[in-house]
Amino acid sequence: MSRPRLQTEALVVGHARRPLRAALDLRPEPGTVTALLGNNGSGKTTLLRTLAGMLPPVSGRVLLEGAAVHALAERERARRVAVVLAHRPRTGLMRAGHVVRLGRLPWGSRWSRGSNGDQQRVRWAMEQTRTGHLADRMFHELSDGEAQRVLIARALAQDAPVLLLDEPTAYLDVSQRAVLMRLLATTARQEGLTVLLATHDLQQALDTADRVLVLGPLGVHFHGRPEEAVRNGAIAAAFAVEGLRFDPEQRVFRALE
Amino acid sequence: MRPAAALVVALLALLSLLIMSLGTGPVTVAAHEVLGALFAPAGTDPTAVAVVRGVRLPAALSAMLAGVALACSGAVMQTLFANPLAGPGVLGVTSGAGLGAALVMLVPGMAQAMGVAADAVLVLAAFAGALAVLAAIVVADQRLGDATTLLILGLLMGHLTGALIHVLQVAAGERALRGFVLWGMGSFAAVGMDRIPWLALPIGAGSAMVVAHMRTLDAMLLGEDYARTMGVGVRATRTRLIVATGLMAGATTAFCGPIAFLGMATPHLVRAALRSAHHHLVLPGSALVGAILALACDLVVRLADGLPLNAVTSLVGAPVVVWVLLSGRRWARMTSG
Numbered sequence: 001m002s003r004p005r006l007q008t009e010a011l012v013v014g015h016a017r018r019p020l021r022a023a024l025d026l027r028p029e030p031g032t033v034t035a036l037l038g039n040n041g042s043g044k045t046t047l048l049r050t051l052a053g054m055l056p057p058v059s060g061r062v063l064l065e066g067a068a069v070h071a072l073a074e075r076e077r078a079r080r081v082a083v084v085l086a087h088r089p090r091t092g093l094m095r096a097g098h099v100v101r102l103g104r105l106p107w108g109s110r111w112s113r114g115s116n117g118d119q120q121r122v123r124w125a126m127e128q129t130r131t132g133h134l135a136d137r138m139f140h141e142l143s144d145g146e147a148q149r150v151l152i153a154r155a156l157a158q159d160a161p162v163l164l165l166d167e168p169t170a171y172l173d174v175s176q177r178a179v180l181m182r183l184l185a186t187t188a189r190q191e192g193l194t195v196l197l198a199t200h201d202l203q204q205a206l207d208t209a210d211r212v213l214v215l216g217p218l219g220v221h222f223h224g225r226p227e228e229a230v231r232n233g234a235i236a237a238a239f240a241v242e243g244l245r246f247d248p249e250q251r252v253f254r255a256l257e
Numbered sequence: 258m259r260p261a262a263a264l265v266v267a268l269l270a271l272l273s274l275l276i277m278s279l280g281t282g283p284v285t286v287a288a289h290e291v292l293g294a295l296f297a298p299a300g301t302d303p304t305a306v307a308v309v310r311g312v313r314l315p316a317a318l319s320a321m322l323a324g325v326a327l328a329c330s331g332a333v334m335q336t337l338f339a340n341p342l343a344g345p346g347v348l349g350v351t352s353g354a355g356l357g358a359a360l361v362m363l364v365p366g367m368a369q370a371m372g373v374a375a376d377a378v379l380v381l382a383a384f385a386g387a388l389a390v391l392a393a394i395v396v397a398d399q400r401l402g403d404a405t406t407l408l409i410l411g412l413l414m415g416h417l418t419g420a421l422i423h424v425l426q427v428a429a430g431e432r433a434l435r436g437f438v439l440w441g442m443g444s445f446a447a448v449g450m451d452r453i454p455w456l457a458l459p460i461g462a463g464s465a466m467v468v469a470h471m472r473t474l475d476a477m478l479l480g481e482d483y484a485r486t487m488g489v490g491v492r493a494t495r496t497r498l499i500v501a502t503g504l505m506a507g508a509t510t511a512f513c514g515p516i517a518f519l520g521m522a523t524p525h526l527v528r529a530a531l532r533s534a535h536h537h538l539v540l541p542g543s544a545l546v547g548a549i550l551a552l553a554c555d556l557v558v559r560l561a562d563g564l565p566l567n568a569v570t571s572l573v574g575a576p577v578v579v580w581v582l583l584s585g586r587r588w589a590r591m592t593s594g
Contacts, residue, residue, distance in 0.1 A: 052486060078488030085486075089479040092534030102476050106488030158487065 005030050006051065006081070006162045006194050011060035013050040014043060019058045022219040028194050028211065030161065033185050035205035035226075036198040038215030038238060044198035045086065047215070048164050051196065052083045064162060078106035082155035086166040086198075088147055096142060096150045097135030100126055103157030125156035128187055145176040149183075156187065163188075165197040169204060177201060181208040202239075206230060206251050214238045258530050260538055267545045271321075274552045278320075279313045282559055311450070319448040319456055320555045321548040323513050324523075326460045326505035328547025331520030332527075332539050333467055333502050336474050337495055338408050341581050344521030345506035348407070348499065349390045349414030354510035355441070356418040357386020362437045363429035379440070380452070380511045384459075387507025390414055394503070395496055402492050404481065442565030443514035445555045452512065459508035464544075466501035470494060471536040478534060517567050518574020519554070523547045525581050 010023040024047075028034045036044045049055040051062055053069040062069040064080040072080070082103070091099060103125065104118040126132045129149040134142060142150065148168060155163055168184070169177040181204045188195040199205050205212060206226040214221040214234050222234030229235050236246035244253045258266075279295075280286040286294070286305045293301035294309035330345035338347070345351060361382040393414065398407050426434060448456060473494055476484040481491045509516070527542035528534055554569045 054482065054485060074485065074490045075488035078486060081486075083483075083486040085482055089483055091478050093528055093532055094475070094478060094534050098475070098535060099479070102472075102479070102487060105472060105476055108472070 005065075006196070007063040008051070009061045009063065011050070011062060012058040013046050013055070014058055016058055023060055024220065026213070026223075028196060030192045030194050031189050032210035033181075033188050033195040033197065033208065034211040034213055035209035036196065036213050036215060037202065037205055037235070038221075042215040042217065044215060045166055048083075048166050048196065048198050051162075052081055052164050053077050054083075075106045078158065078160065080160050081162040081164060082158040082160040084148075084151050084155050084163075084165040084168055086170065088144065088171070089151075091139045094139050095135065096131065096137050096139050096146075097122075097126070099139050099150055100131070100135075100153045100157050103154040103159075106158065121159055122153075122157045125153040128156060129153040129183060144171040145173070145180070148172065148180065152180075152183070161192070162194045163196075165195070167199060168197055169199060169201050177204050181205075184208075185210075202235070203251050206235075258532075260531060260533075260542075263531060263542070264545075267542075267549065271545065271549050271552070274549060274556065275317060275321075278317050278552050278556050278559075279309050281556060282308070282313060284308050312446075315448055315450040315453055316446045316555065317552060318453050319513060320445040320551040322453075322456050322460050323445060323509045323516060324519065324547035324549070324551030325544040326463065326509045326547075327516060327520035327551075328523035328527075328543035329464060329467055329540055330502035330506045331522075332524035332536070332543045333474065333498050334520075335524055336477050336536070337498055338404050339477075339480070340408065341525070342521065342578065343408070344518075345502060345509075346415065346515070346520070348394050348411030348503070349418060350387050350394070350503045350506050351510045351515050352415040352418040352422075353390030354383040354387040354507055355515055356421055357382040357384070357389075357511075358440055358514075359422045359425045359437060360386070362440065363425040363433050365430065365433070380455075383511035384507055386418075387503065387510060390418065391500065391503035391507065395499060398492070398496055398499065404495065440514045441567070443516045443567040443570070444558075445513055445551070445566065447514075448512050456508055456512045459504040463501040463503075463505035463508075466497060467540060470498060471540060474498075474536040513566075515567065516551075517571045518578065519547060519550060519570045522574035522577035523550060525577055 006026070006028055008024050008026045010025065012019045012023055036047060038044050046055065050057050051069070053062070053072065056070055064072065064077070069077060069081070101122050104122065108115070108118060126135065129152050131146070131149050131153050134146055134150060139147065139150065152168070169180055172180060184195055184197070185208050187193060206229070209226055211224060212226045212229050213223045214229060216238045221238045222229050222232070230248045230251060239246070239253065243256055245256050247254050276288050276291050279291045280288060284304065286309055290301060290305045291309055294306040298306045298310070327345050331343070334343040334345060334347055335341060337343070358379055361378050394407070394411060397410055401407055401410070426437070429437070473484070473489050476487050476489050485491050506520070523546050524539060524543045527539055527546050531538050531542055533539065550573060554566060554573060557569045558564050558566050
């Protein structure tokens with residue numbers, strides 16, 4: 001299933017007086033996962049929020065299925081791009097299944113509790129994220145890993161062709177990170193989703209992502225296949241810190257002897 | 258508690274309270290006579306009919322309407338500002354009503370100048386005061402677009418109108434002052450049957466607007482950012498809901514005077530009882546429990562002759578709010594406050 005994609009044209013993000021980087025022309029393929037890598041302050045979150053239409057671009061455009069994201073009405077935008085934010089929301093006494101059902105909000109009418117199609121999509125999203133058994137649990141009682149999967153199920157229920165995630169693995173333990181990244185990659189491929197995620201998890205990103213976009217202080221350091229980023233030294237350069245050396249075999253930074 | 262069981266309990270409580278309320282007062286009317294007066298007035302003692310229908314029914318109706326309006330406004334405000342201590346008066350709308358009332362009651366000649374019956378002037382002025390503050394808040398919301406700043410602005414607005422009322426009080430004569438203090442105590446008894454539709458109209462309109470936003474309000478529980486990504490026009494939604502709650506709380510205050518704590522406390526009781534923050538449960542639940550509590554407080558007022566309504570609602574409501582504060586950590590974990 002080929003879906004119209006996310007595209008940026010000469011996009012500059014950040015604050016008007018302090019734009020973060022040179023113009024970005026992105027055109028991520030449907031069915032792939034692109035990982036945004038970079039140190040804190042390199043602008044990963046700013047870029048994601050601009051792509052999601054939550055921040056205005058300094059210049060240039062973000063196009064969702066051909067339409068400028070900032071010109072779209074909220075509802076129409078939510079049908080084209082779903083977002084998982086970095087912080088875990090505090091929902092009050094809300095059940096996990098209800099959190100997922102909220103993903104249908106941009107599709108339903110104001111009055112209906114959800115059509116058959118809505119229910120099917122919700123069930124599918126919860127199966128896909130293995131959260132079906134959590135439906136009746138209180139969201140605030142879930143572990144961080146469970147909560148993150150529920151939030152992703154909510155985003156999948158939204159049925160948007162573009163999925164943006166900010167640090168989806170931040171609070172998870174190692175095994176959960178691997179599970180989550182594989183889940184995202186599989187879903188992207190199966191559904192033809194365009195997935196972009198900002199992450200600090202270098203190893204997971206290099207292992208799972210189809211493309212990496214490495215952001216450095218001077219702008220885009222590298223955009224391409226993860227193996228390439230490792231081989232040509234882009235990773236080592238972007239995260240260069242005195243006293244550390246990047247080990248391209250193990251894909252980790254090590255202290256110099 | 259399961260919603261269905263809770264609904265049955267609440268409805269039974271409401272009905273029995275209503276019958277008690279209609280039967281209680283200087284003239285005691287037995288339950289069967291209350292029912293007779295309501296449903297078969299021809300075959301019932303005319304005194305009972307006059308008392309129940311003419312005096313107590315309008316008071317009970319205005320109490321229930323006020324309870325619905327205040328509790329639903331409180332529930333909406335708490336979600337809108339992600340703040341457990343928000344209530345119908347948090348944006349200064351009810352103090353605006355107070356200022357309107359103070360203007361006509363405390364400034365000599367003001368009521369006569371408007372040439373309407375004095376109590377109608379009071380209601381109109383109070384409602385106008387509420388609407389004026391509401392309009393100011395909506396304009397500010399269009400400019401600010403940030404819930405926290407708006408909340409602070411609303412609190413300041415409340416203080417400002419409070420200060421203006423104090424200024425008016427200093428200049429006012431003793432009789433006018435006493436009248437205003439009486440209004441400030443709150444009462445459900447002042448609304449005659451002919452005025453009930455005028456109270457019900459804004460409350461009905463506000464409730465309809467709120468009901469239309471139940472799913473959106475659920476999304477707002479995840480925070481404004483998440484709501485936005487799910488297609489909610491946050492600012493427009495907030496403006497509409499501020500208008501809806503302003504109409505409800507403004508009308509209630511105009512007719513019944515300021516009534517403390519009911520709007521803030523009721524939604525907490527409902528959430529705790531149903532163990533749910535879903536608005537399709539919390540809003541009807543708050544409406545029902547708000548009506549019950551208002552009736553109960555009114556009953557206490559009439560049993561303990563001369564006790565101000567505001568004191569009774571505070572005695573009931575303040576402990577609930579204290580309980581919310583004491584379990585503040587739990588709230589902090591559960592909400593985006």
